């Protein structure tokens with residue numbers, strides 16, 4: 001029996017990435033259900049009908065208030081066991097990576113992760129994922145059921161199909177061992193301006209900045225352009241900038257209208273996260289930097305000289 005899509009919620013809304021996976025699932029299978037887990041999430045469940053779910057299971061319970069994986073694994077394991085879903089899909093996030101892995105272990109199921117596409121081939125579900133450091137795409141399948149998959153963040157856009165879903169309450173039973181982890185504190189990272197996923201303009205920095213304080217140069221430019229600041233993995237790993245701003249294979253996928261890459265070599269793992277940007281401008285002092293192979297406009301030079309001048313120019317043009 002059919003496909004189940006796990007819907008993640010955040011601050012009272014269904015996460016767009018989950019709705020994108022639901023929309024894709026509904027294109028591939030007429031029999032798609034969804035499940036939402038949390039406290040006070042029943043209202044959200046009905047919304048999934050517009051994105052292709054025929055039925056939505058609502059596990060609405062105070063025990064699910066904290067975004068912890070194990071209680072969700074309990075809910076999903078029971079649901080899949082009772083209803084016999086043959087496929088369970090997740091949009092990848094910090095939470096769902098743990099939920100999917102836990103569910104795979106609990107059910108003894110196969111999990112393919114980091115998928116960038118899903119299709120039916122001769123009736124069989126086939127996933128596509130990057131391999132060999134994102135230099136090739138490979139097709140992946142499953143040896144048995146249920147088939148579990150984590151889809152790379154931002155892969156599928158939510159598409160409203162206008163349907164209505166039947167919402168069914170789920171009885172929630174949490175295993176004792178799933179109660180051992182508790183949420184101690186949740187805090188929001190302080191940030192100004194748009195997030196990198198929402199920004200039309202991104203100014204991104206890499207190791208070429210030389211030191212963490214130089215991100216201030218990019219923040220000034222981003223502010224002048226009304227955009228957000230992003231970073232490469234090399235610099236977030238070095239603690240220069242927050243992990244939430246990392247673009248690439250193991251970070252976020254972004255597609256702003258303008259992406260200004262400053263002191264970024266353009267490694268394939270970075271490219272996969274920003275290649276769908278409208279216009280890519282690269283500032284790099286090395287003429288042979290790989291980023292120039294896919295930038296629309298390349299500026300060869302020292303970013304420490306160029307970026308402040310660019311910021312002044314933008315402010316001048318905007319009359320600020």
Ligand SMILES: Cc1cc2nc3c(=O)[nH]c(=O)nc-3n(C[C@H](O)[C@H](O)[C@H](O)COP(=O)(O)OP(=O)(O)OC[C@H]3O[C@@H](n4cnc5c(N)ncnc54)[C@H](O)[C@@H]3O)c2cc1C
Nearest residue numbers: 206207208232233234248249250251263265269270285303
């Ligand atoms: C499994 C795996 C997953 C990965 N995931 C990601 C990911 O999600 N995102 C990601 O970004 N990377 C990822 N990486 C790392 C990736 O391979 C690169 O190491 C990383 O992107 C390099 O970051 P960088 O461009 O900041 O640094 P570098 O490669 O060191 O490049 C710095 C650039 O700055 C230029 N430069 C130096 N000084 C100046 C100056 N004054 N003015 C102008 N230019 C200057 C240099 O010419 C150079 O091109 C991953 C790697 C692996 C193996």
